[in-house]
Amino acid sequence: MSHLLREHAPITETGWALLDAEARERLEPALAARKLIDFAGPHGWQHSATNLGRTQQVADAPARGVTAAQRQVLPLVELRAPFSISRAELEAADRGAEDADLGPLDEAAHQIAVAENAAVFHGWSAAAITGVVESSSQESIALGADCERYPRHVAKAVEALLAAGVGGPYGLALGPDPYTGVLETGEHGGYPLLEHLREIVGGPLVWSPGLKGAAVLSLRGGDFLFESGEDLAIGYADHDADSVQLYLQESFSFRVATPEAAVALP
Amino acid sequence: MPIDRLTHVYGGQSINRRVRELRQAPRPRSTVGPWQYAGVGFDQYHEPAGELSAETRTFARLCTSLTEEAEAIGWYQQRLSIEPDEEARAIMHDAQGEEFKHFCMDLEFLLRRTPLWREIAQGILFQDGDIVEHGEAAEEEATEGEAERGAPLSGGESLGIGSLRGVSS
Numbered sequence: 172m173s174h175l176l177r178e179h180a181p182i183t184e185t186g187w188a189l190l191d192a193e194a195r196e197r198l199e200p201a202l203a204a205r206k207l208i209d210f211a212g213p214h215g216w217q218h219s220a221t222n223l224g225r226t227q228q229v230a231d232a233p234a235r236g237v238t239a240a241q242r243q244v245l246p247l248v249e250l251r252a253p254f255s256i257s258r259a260e261l262e263a264a265d266r267g268a269e270d271a272d273l274g275p276l277d278e279a280a281h282q283i284a285v286a287e288n289a290a291v292f293h294g295w296s297a298a299a300i301t302g303v304v305e306s307s308s309q310e311s312i313a314l315g316a317d318c319e320r321y322p323r324h325v326a327k328a329v330e331a332l333l334a335a336g337v338g339g340p341y342g343l344a345l346g347p348d349p350y351t352g353v354l355e356t357g358e359h360g361g362y363p364l365l366e367h368l369r370e371i372v373g374g375p376l377v378w379s380p381g382l383k384g385a386a387v388l389s390l391r392g393g394d395f396l397f398e399s400g401e402d403l404a405i406g407y408a409d410h411d412a413d414s415v416q417l418y419l420q421e422s423f424s425f426r427v428a429t430p431e432a433a434v435a436l437p
Numbered sequence: 438m439p440i441d442r443l444t445h446v447y448g449g450q451s452i453n454r455r456v457r458e459l460r461q462a463p464r465p466r467s468t469v470g471p472w473q474y475a476g477v478g479f480d481q482y483h484e485p486a487g488e489l490s491a492e493t494r495t496f497a498r499l500c501t502s503l504t505e506e507a508e509a510i511g512w513y514q515q516r517l518s519i520e521p522d523e524e525a526r527a528i529m530h531d532a533q534g535e536e537f538k539h540f541c542m543d544l545e546f547l548l549r550r551t552p553l554w555r556e557i558a559q560g561i562l563f564q565d566g567d568i569v570e571h572g573e574a575a576e577e578e579a580t581e582g583e584a585e586r587g588a589p590l591s592g593g594e595s596l597g598i599g600s601l602r603g604v605s606s
Contacts, residue, residue, distance in 0.1 A: 175594055177490065184491050195596050202601055210600035390602075404595040 174216055175406035180415055182407075186261045190405055193273045194280050194419065198403060201284035203379035204291035205397070207342045207388050208303075208425075212399030220244035221398045221424040245424045247400045248298040250286055253408065253418040254279035261415070276417075281380070283403070283419050288381030291397065291425050292344065303395060304386055304435040306427040309335065314384050314436040318352040318364060325371050328387040328434035335431045337389045340374035346382040384437040394432035398424045490594060496550060499543050506540035509533075552597060553579055 177187065212218070226240035254275040264271040289295070294302030309331050312324050329341055345353060353376070356364040368376055374390050388395065400422035408416040427433075481501035486494060513533035520526050548555040560575025561568065 173490070173594055177594060184495055187491065191596055195598060198596065198598060199601060199604065202598065205598070205601040206604055207602075210602070213595065213599070399599075402595040403598055 175404055175420075177405070177407050180407035180417070181258065181410055182261060182415060183265050185265050187405075189261075189264050189271065190256070190273070190276060190417070193276055194403070194405055197277050197280035198284055200378070201281055201380055202287060203284075203344055203377045203382065204288045206375060206377045207344060207390065208291060208395035208397050209392055210397050210399060212423075213402040214398070214400055216401040216422065218247065218400040218422070220246045221426065223426075245299060245426060247398070247422045247424045248290075248295070248300065249420065249422045250283055251418050251420045252279035252283040252286075253416065255414045255416050257414050258410070258412070276419075279419050283421070285381040287421070287423070288379055291395070292379065292382045292386060300425050301427060302425075303388060303427060303433045304382075304384075304437075306430045307386075307433045307435050308430040309434040311435040311437055314349060316352075318349075318356040321349070321353065321364065322367050322371060324436055325368055325385075325387060328436060329371060331434050332387065332389060332432070337394075337429070337432045338391050339372075340390050341372040342374040342388050342390050343368055343372045343376045344379040344382055344386045344388065345376060346384055347378065347380055349385050350376075350378045384435065386436060387434045389429075389432040391432075394427070394429040396426050396428055400424075492550075492594065496547065499546050503540060503543040503547065506536050506543060509536045510540060 180187075182190070221244060223243045223245055225243045227243055229239035229241050232239045256275060257272065260268075260271045260273070290298065290300050290302065292302050292304050294300050294305045309328075312327055312331075314321070314324055325343060329339075332339070332341060353364050353368065365376060372387060401420065403419060403421045406418050406420055408418055410416060481497045482489065482494070483497075489497070510533060513529055513536065517526060517529050517533070520529060548558055556579035557572075557575045560578065561571045564571050
C-alpha cells in the first residue's frame, strides 16, 4: 500500500476512476506553467531534493589539514489541497449517476494548480523557490489595460529576448484578466487578437491562473526547470458516515537556469 | 448469441467455460502461494493480492481476460479448420466474432489505462508495411516521449499528468 492510503478509503473502483478522471479534467487546463517549462520526473515520493551541483565551504573541519564543503540542494516542497466528497454522491455514481457533485474536488484542483503556477511564475520565498517573473533580468514591460496595445508590448518582449540571444519559439502566459481581455477583443487589424499574438510569439498563449499580468518565455528548453517528486495524486485522509476526506498532493522544486529567458509584463 | 447457449453443439462445454475451469483447477501444491485458496481462481495475480492496489488488481483481471479471449479465438480457429458441418461452422463463426469483440474491449480498456502502451499500439495497429519496423519505431518514440513528459508507467497511483508541453490552453 502506498502512502496515499487509497486502499483504506470507502470508495469503490468505479468511484476512484471517477475521482481521478475528474481531477485530470480540471487540472490540465489550469496547470499553465507545465505548458511552458521543462518538466523532469516524477522521481517518487521519497525524492527529497534537487541537486544544484554547488557546494558551500564548511568552517572548522574536524582535523587540521582538512578542508570541507557541503553540497547545496534545493528541497522539494509538498503541496496538499484537502477536500471532502459526500458518500451519498459516490454511491450515486456507483449506481450510474452522471451528475455526481464533485464540486469540492474541482475547487481543490483549481487551487493546487493556482498554487503551482504562482510558485513557478512569482516564486515562493518560504520554500526557497525563485519564480520566472521575479528572477527575470530583462526590463519589464507594462502590459496596461488596453488590449489593442498587447501586440506591441509582446513584440517588444520578443525583441528583447532575441537581442539577449535567447532563441524561440516563445510562449505567452496570460493571467486570467488579460486572457479574458484578449478573448473579448475580436479583431486587430482584421486579424483576431488571439491569433495575432500567437503569430508574434510563435508558440502557445496559455491561460495562467495564479499569474499576475503576463510573461513571455522562451520554449527552447533548459531555462526553467520543474522537478517533480510525486506528481499530482489523490490520497485518502479520513471518513465518517457522511463524507470522505481526501486530498490532492504533489511534491516539486522549481529553479530558473536562465534569468534572461523571460520578460515580465506586469 | 451468448456462448453458454452453444454447449450442446460442442459436445458439452463452451470455450469460455472450459477456460474458466482449467484456470480454477487444483494446482500442484508447490505452485499455490500463501495468498491463494485451493480451487479459487486467483492465479491472475503474480504478486500477493493484498499488496496490490485496486487499480492494479483490475488491470491484472483484464489482462487475464484478454488472454482467455485470445485463447478462445485460437481454439475456435482450430475447430473451424476441421468442422465439415456448415450449420455448426456458422455458429462457430458467430461465436468467434463474440470473442473478437471481447478481446477488443479488453484491449481498449487496458490501453486507456496505460498511456505508454496506447502510444506504442497507435504506432503499430492498423498500419501498412513492416510490423517489426513499426514496432521498434513506435516503442522508441513512445518511451522517449514518456520520459520527456515525466508521465509514470502503469500501476502508479498518480494522475499521470506530467508535462503539458504541446497541450493547448
